[in-house]
Amino acid sequence: MSCPEGKYGPDCSExxxxxxxxxxxxxxxxxxxxxxxHSGQYCESKCPAGFFGLGCNQKCRECLNNGxxxxxxxxxxxxxxxxxxxxxxxxxxxxxxxGCRNNCTCExxxxxxxxxxxxxxxxxxxxGDLCDQYCNENFWGPDCINKCKCRSGTxxxxxPTGECLCHPGYFGSKCxxxxxxxxxxxxxxxxxxxxxxxxxCDPTIGCCHENDGYCGKAYAEQQALVxxxxxxxxxxxxxxxxxxxxxxxVVFYYRKKYQKEKDPELPSVSYKSEPRNTVFxxxxxxxxxxxxxxxxxxxxxxxxxxxLEKLKFxxxxxxxxxxxxxxx
Numbered sequence: 460m461s462c463p464e465g466k467y468g469p470d471c472s473e474x475x476x477x478x479x480x481x482x483x484x485x486x487x488x489x490x491x492x493x494x495x496x497h498s499g500q501y502c503e504s505k506c507p508a509g510f511f512g513l514g515c516n517q518k519c520r521e522c523l524n525n526g527x528x529x530x531x532x533x534x535x536x537x538x539x540x541x542x543x544x545x546x547x548x549x550x551x552x553x554x555x556x557x558g559c560r561n562n563c564t565c566e567x568x569x570x571x572x573x574x575x576x577x578x579x580x581x582x583x584x585x586x587g588d589l590c591d592q593y594c595n596e597n598f599w600g601p602d603c604i605n606k607c608k609c610r611s612g613t614x615x616x617x618x619p620t621g622e623c624l625c626h627p628g629y630f631g632s633k634c635x636x637x638x639x640x641x642x643x644x645x646x647x648x649x650x651x652x653x654x655x656x657x658x659x660c661d662p663t664i665g666c667c668h669e670n671d672g673y674c675g676k677a678y679a680e681q682q683a684l685v686x687x688x689x690x691x692x693x694x695x696x697x698x699x700x701x702x703x704x705x706x707x708x709v710v711f712y713y714r715k716k717y718q719k720e721k722d723p724e725l726p727s728v729s730y731k732s733e734p735r736n737t738v739f740x741x742x743x744x745x746x747x748x749x750x751x752x753x754x755x756x757x758x759x760x761x762x763x764x765x766x767l768e769k770l771k772f773x774x775x776x777x778x779x780x781x782x783x784x785x786x787x
Contacts, residue, residue, distance in 0.1 A: 464487040478502050496530035506530040523547050540575035550574040573600075584618035594618040610635040628663030628677040638662035639680040 463539035464480075467489040475484030477491035484491060484501030492503035495513045500535035506515035511533040519528030526546035529536055537546035542559045550559035555577040563572030565706040569590040572579055580601040582592035594603035597611070609617035609623035616632030617624060625634035627645045639646035643665045651660035658666045658680050667674035727774035 476501050493531070520545065538575075540573075583620070610634055626663075630659070637677050637684065642679065 462468075465475050465484065467473050467475055467484055471486070473487055475491075478501055480494075480498040482491040482493040491500065491502050493514075495507065496506055496511060496515075498504050498506055498515045506512075509519050509528065511517050511519055511528060511530045511576055515530070515778075517533060520535075522537075522545050524538060524541045524544075524546045526537045526541065528533040528534075531668050535545050537558070538541070539557045540548060540550055540555060540559075542548050547683065549558070553563050553572065555561050555563060557573055561577055563577060563579065564573055567589065569581070570579040571582060574622050575624045581587065581603075583601050584594055584603070586592050586603040587596060594600075595750050597607045597616055597619045598607075599607055599616055600630055605621055607621055607623070609616045611627075611762075613626050613629040615624045615626070616622075620666070623632065623634045625631070625646065628638055628643060628647075630636055630638065630647050632740050638644075641651055641660055642649055643649050643660060643662050647662070651665050654660050656665035658668055659675065661667050661674050662677040662681050664673060668674045677744075683711045749781070
């Protein structure tokens with residue numbers, strides 16, 4: 460006897476934990492048997508991206524234009540504006556939206572219907588109620604609503620695409636760079652070679668005399684760019700030298716400090732003796748003095764040393780008195 464839906468176990472007393480509509484509950488042990496397109500202990504998850512079916516063990520085919528693989532049967536779910544088995548086609552003319560089920564309602568047949576939003580617009584590069592006017596300078600696209608990014612004076616903006624068409628002597632995505640030195644012409648594909656004396660290689664027209672009417676404008680811009688690059692390189696070199704000098708000073712300082720700590724100056728010890736006095740050599744030991752900066756604290760003489768010092772000076776006075784009496 461099977462349990463009612465949502466119950467399992469002895470007397471069907473336990474509640475199932477499977478997500479309703481995504482899996483069924485085993486009436487004996489309560490385990491979940493997931494429907495196609497779902498996975499997980501309680502069938503709480505859809506199949507991982509790229510897989511579909513029972514157990515999520517079948518691999519999806521590739522869906523184009525951001526289409527999504529259906530986790531149930533593997534079919535491609537197309538985004539608005541696209542159709543086909545793998546979303547390979549835009550909606551046919553006059554239709555738009557999800558599944559291309561909506562019909563366009565443009566006011567005249569010259570306007571196009573956007574295949575995604577259904578909004579009516581002129582073809583790219585045109586504008587106006589009848590779509591009979593070309594885009595003004597520096598604008599492009601459907602209804603000419605996009606502003607060009609091309610450099611004015613050195614390029615022409617293509618109204619249908621917004622692409623910059625460079626004039627001779629310039630290149631780059633915005634046509635804002637003059638040709639490198641020695642090159643000129645359309646897309647900078649021509650070479651000046653060696654120009655005659657008093658002539659320059661102008662990026663626009665090639666070898667020419669600076670006094671000619673069309674010669675020199677692009678050349679001046681080219682030279683300014685070259686000079687600016689040299690200045691940047693010069694400042695970079697100076698900065699690098701300065702940095703190396705600072706690092707060298709730091710290394711020298713710490714190396715000297717390390718060497719000093721490794722081999723410190725040892726305190727000097729010197730010996731100094733008093734002139735030898737034969738009269739008192741049996742009474743007093745020769746005086747020894749040590750000059751050591753580590754032991755510079757003055758030491759108070761003991762009482763015995765004080766008595767010996769008195770005897771020393773008394774003996775000297777007696778010797779001088781005896782010499783004076785002899786001379787008399």
